[in-house]
Amino acid sequence: MDKPVDKPxxxxxxxxxEDLAAVNATIRERMASRHAPRIPEVTxxxxxxxxxxxxxxxxxxxxxxxxxxxxxxIRLAATVEFIHTATLLHDDVVDESQQRRGRPTANLLxxxxxxxxxxxxxxxxxxxxxxxxxxxxxxxxxxDAAATIAEGExxxxxxxxxxxxxxxxxxxxxxxxxxxxxxAATESGAEIAGAPEARVRALFTYGDALGIAxxxxxxxxxxxxxxxxxGKNVGDDFRERKLxxxxxRAIAKADAExxxxxxxxxxxxxxxxxxxxxxxxxxxxHGALDSTRATALDWxxxxxxxxxxxxxxxxxxxxxxxxxxxxxxxx
Amino acid sequence: MDKPVDKPxxxxxxxxxEDLAAVNATIRERMASRHAPRIPEVTxxxxxxxxxxxxxxxxxxxxxxxxxxxxxxIRLAATVEFIHTATLLHDDVVDESQQRRGRPTANLLxxxxxxxxxxxxxxxxxxxxxxxxxxxxxxxxxxDAAATIAEGExxxxxxxxxxxxxxxxxxxxxxxxxxxxxxAATESGAEIAGAPEARVRALFTYGDALGIAxxxxxxxxxxxxxxxxxGKNVGDDFRERKLxxxxxRAIAKADAExxxxxxxxxxxxxxxxxxxxxxxxxxxxHGALDSTRATALDWxxxxxxxxxxxxxxxxxxxxxxxxxxxxxxxx
Numbered sequence: 001m002d003k004p005v006d007k008p009x010x011x012x013x014x015x016x017x018e019d020l021a022a023v024n025a026t027i028r029e030r031m032a033s034r035h036a037p038r039i040p041e042v043t044x045x046x047x048x049x050x051x052x053x054x055x056x057x058x059x060x061x062x063x064x065x066x067x068x069x070x071x072x073x074i075r076l077a078a079t080v081e082f083i084h085t086a087t088l089l090h091d092d093v094v095d096e097s098q099q100r101r102g103r104p105t106a107n108l109l110x111x112x113x114x115x116x117x118x119x120x121x122x123x124x125x126x127x128x129x130x131x132x133x134x135x136x137x138x139x140x141x142x143x144d145a146a147a148t149i150a151e152g153e154x155x156x157x158x159x160x161x162x163x164x165x166x167x168x169x170x171x172x173x174x175x176x177x178x179x180x181x182x183x184a185a186t187e188s189g190a191e192i193a194g195a196p197e198a199r200v201r202a203l204f205t206y207g208d209a210l211g212i213a214x215x216x217x218x219x220x221x222x223x224x225x226x227x228x229x230x231g232k233n234v235g236d237d238f239r240e241r242k243l244x245x246x247x248x249r250a251i252a253k254a255d256a257e258x259x260x261x262x263x264x265x266x267x268x269x270x271x272x273x274x275x276x277x278x279x280x281x282x283x284x285x286h287g288a289l290d291s292t293r294a295t296a297l298d299w300x301x302x303x304x305x306x307x308x309x310x311x312x313x314x315x316x317x318x319x320x321x322x323x324x325x326x327x328x329x330x331x
Numbered sequence: 332m333d334k335p336v337d338k339p340x341x342x343x344x345x346x347x348x349e350d351l352a353a354v355n356a357t358i359r360e361r362m363a364s365r366h367a368p369r370i371p372e373v374t375x376x377x378x379x380x381x382x383x384x385x386x387x388x389x390x391x392x393x394x395x396x397x398x399x400x401x402x403x404x405i406r407l408a409a410t411v412e413f414i415h416t417a418t419l420l421h422d423d424v425v426d427e428s429q430q431r432r433g434r435p436t437a438n439l440l441x442x443x444x445x446x447x448x449x450x451x452x453x454x455x456x457x458x459x460x461x462x463x464x465x466x467x468x469x470x471x472x473x474x475d476a477a478a479t480i481a482e483g484e485x486x487x488x489x490x491x492x493x494x495x496x497x498x499x500x501x502x503x504x505x506x507x508x509x510x511x512x513x514x515a516a517t518e519s520g521a522e523i524a525g526a527p528e529a530r531v532r533a534l535f536t537y538g539d540a541l542g543i544a545x546x547x548x549x550x551x552x553x554x555x556x557x558x559x560x561x562g563k564n565v566g567d568d569f570r571e572r573k574l575x576x577x578x579x580r581a582i583a584k585a586d587a588e589x590x591x592x593x594x595x596x597x598x599x600x601x602x603x604x605x606x607x608x609x610x611x612x613x614x615x616x617h618g619a620l621d622s623t624r625a626t627a628l629d630w631x632x633x634x635x636x637x638x639x640x641x642x643x644x645x646x647x648x649x650x651x652x653x654x655x656x657x658x659x660x661x662x
Contacts (some may be wrong), residue, residue: 036485089453094444113425113488116447120421121481123451127458127474136465150452154367157444170371 008321012057019074020053026078030125035172042118043085055080055185058210062189062203063100063314072133072192079142080185082126087181089119094153137319138188139287145184152176161267163251163259165243171212174219179211202309206319208279213327216296219244223280223289235276241266245295247279250288258282293330300327339652343388346645348649350391350405350568358517359407361456370379371553373449380384386516387409389541393520393534397648403523410473411516418480418512420450425484462500469519472581476515491597492591494582498575505550510542522586533640537650540634544655547627550575552660554611554620566607574628578610581619589613 013020033039056077063073093115130142139328156173159165190200223246225234237244241292242267243251251262261278265271283289303323310316344351363372387408394404407545424446454477461473487504517538521531554577555566569573574582576599582593592609596602614620634654641647 034481034486036482036489038485087451090447092448112443114481114485116421116425117484117488118479120418120450120454121478121485123454124474124477124481128471128478131470131474133469134461134467134468139462140459143455143462146455146502147459149451150448150455151364151367151370153448154364154369154445154452157448158367158369300360 008318008325009052009054009057011314011320013053013321015318016057016060016064019064020057020116022071022074023056023077023081026074026129026213027081030078030082030129031122032123032215036121038114038122039118039229042089042114043122051084053081055181058182058185058191058207059140061191061315062186062207065310065313065319066190066193066195066199066203067311068189068193070192073189075129075132076138076142076188076192077185079126079130080181080188083142083146083149084181086119086122086126087153089115089122091153093119102260115298115326119284127156133192133241135192138191141184141191141251145180148192149176149178152180161269162243163262163267165248169246170243170245173181174212174215175208178215179208182211182214183207187309198309201214206303206323209299209306210281210323210326213296213299213303213323214293215329216245216299217327220234220246220289220292220296222331223283235279238265238276238279241269244270246283246288246292249291250286253288254282255284296320297326300324337658339449339649340383340388341386343392343646343649343653344384344568346649347388347391347395350395351388352406353402354384354387354391354408354412356404357460358412361409361413362453362459362474364452369445370449370452372447373420376454382415382566384412386415386512387515389513390520391539392646392650393517393538394524395520396641396644396650397521397524397526397530397534398642399520399524401523403466404520406460407469407519407523408516410457411462411512411519413453413460414473414477414480415512417450417453417457418484420453422484424450425488425630438565443500454510464523466523469522472515472519472522474585476511479511480507490574492572493574494598496579497574501574501576502581505543505546506539508548510539513542513545514538529640533637537654538631539632540637541654542633543589544627544630544654547576547623547630548658548661551577551620551623551627554614555661566610569596569607569610570602572600577614577619577623578626580622581614581617584617584619585613626656627661631655 002223029232031040031043059077059080060073062206063076076327092207093112126145126146130139152173155169155176159169181202184207187200187204190203222237224236238247240287247266251259254262261275261282265275265279300323304320307320362371362374390408390411391404394407412618424443446525457477458474461470483504484507485498486507490500490504514535515538518531521534526534550568553565553568553575569578578597582590585593592613596606596610631654635651638647638651
């Protein structure tokens with residue numbers, strides 16, 4: 001396996017510094033509102049909170065890797081970040097979150113109303129931005145991603161606490177939460193560059209696999225613990241009765257007594273102090289953490305393999321490193 | 332002034348029966364979700380609640396009036412209804428509403444989470460639908476409308492209880508709440524028909540003025556009372572401290588004592604039993620209800636005048652009647 005590079009997204013950011021500066025300028029310009037000053041207040045709070053801009057970087061990298069020398073990729077990258085920010089605002093309302101990236105959430109600082117409506121505003125601004133390049137294929141990619149994201153979020157709501165949740169359903173939720181926007185980011189970058197179908201396809205597959213590896217690693221770290229990396233406490237998903245891959249795999253192998261334990265703690269939500277340790281022991285007994293780790297590493301390998309048909313370029317190596325990086329926390 | 336026809340939207344629905352059936356079929360088909368059965372449950376609840384489908388009807392009528400004989404107007408009409416339904420779902424969360432069209436709201440039947448996320452899903456489906464005809468000008472019109480709607484909603488949030496609210500700001504809020512989608516509905520119908528610029532412009536102006544007349548009439552009826560027509564109780568806006576046109580005009584003419592009354596009841600929200608009657612008396616003293624009625628009727632006249640450059644067609648007369656109809660309740 002390749003050695004994981006320290007911070008491949010920093011290397012990408014350095015190569016694309018000018019593009020990223022243009023994306024940030026577009027974001028600031030387009031989130032302004034002449035009429036409703038509440039909007040930039042709320043969004044600035046989120047946008048300044050310093051996400052890593054992974055998603056817009058993927059769009060920029062895909063376009064440049066395919067030899068693009070125009071500037072429509074800037075608008076698409078800003079679109080992708082707006083969609084991401086809008087979903088964060090709505091997620092925090094849905095989850096009644098209090099913190100995001102170590103700062104109080106917008107729903108806490110303002111109110112749920114502002115989070116819902118400013119999220120809607122960012123969605124609308126995203127659609128305005130994506131229309132501007134006038135590329136219908138790109139519009140299909142991004143509007144399909146928006147639908148997959150929303151569908152995945154609703155699906156997640158309806159499968160919580162459901163012990164019958166399958167790995168297929170889990171994958172669908174993961175695509176909605178994370179991978180759909182990653183793959184739309186890379187695919188639309190390739191498409192705006194006018195890349196041949198095989199390269200567009202390759203970059204779609206890369207983004208999809210990268211997003212799945214990333215989310216799976218996050219779900220695993222919820223059990224393994226690494227709150228510096230995830231910003232979550234160990235066992236949050238268990239306490240919130242979320243069916244992620246480790247749990248799904250342990251439940252699939254549960255005997256009658258274990259099943260009763262999961263019914264009480266996950267289905268009925270009657271949890272006691274010692275239950276998290278018991279749950280963890282059951283996951284270990286069935287190798288559910290190890291097998292989830294293996295699956296996440298496999299998705300990272302698929303992401304790297306997908307890059308194969310792409311032209312030689314410094315960015316190609318960095319994107320491969322990025323796939324290693326998102327699972328490096330698991331080794 | 333023309334005599335107001337009984338129900339011009341019924342006349343339009345009869346003329347466009349086949350188109351409307353196709354719109355309903357598209358709505359049912361596109362709100363389905365293979366993965367998340369919660370979605371059609373929530374939307375069916377709203378879609379079946381039997382709105383009058385005024386907005387999609389406007390798109391269909393504008394396209395047909397401009398001689399369109401394709402079928403892309405069906406998709407655009409469904410888009411407009413999806414955007415409308417999504418905003419209703421989010422509005423009910425924002426307003427913490429309990430009832431809509433005489434039925435319990437989705438946020439009450441399911442939960443706020445479902446309303447937020449299913450609303451997002453409908454927005455995304457709307458964008459997928461509007462991309463399909465492949466007309467970039469239509470995409471601009473509809474994505475601009477979505478941004479104006481969201482901006483107007485946030486603006487409404489930030490001007491509530493603010494005695495300094497101007498008529499300009501009120502008009503901006505009204506465009507966001509109602510007129511932006513009406514005008515996008517008519518304009519996109521004309522545009523998809525390939526109508527010449529003057530007719531596109533005319534139908535935009537008609538939709539804008541119709542929407543403003545409609546919302547102004549609603550705001551006036553909140554003071555005059557007609558709960559059968561509005562589904563609201565007299566004085567709801569006063570109790571919720573909403574600055575609508577009658578109130579804005581009465582406040583503009585307030586003497587010092589009246590101003591103190593408005594500061595107590597609207598700014599500070601300290602309302603007592605007798606305050607609604609006092610407020611109503613102050614509005615009467617300054618002729619604020621009569622002048623709002625005159626302004627609403629004037630917008631209805633502007634809507635009718637806008638139709639002038641359009642070709643002779645049965646629908647043209649019905650659209651003029653519709654403008655009379657939305658203010659007929661005020662006569």
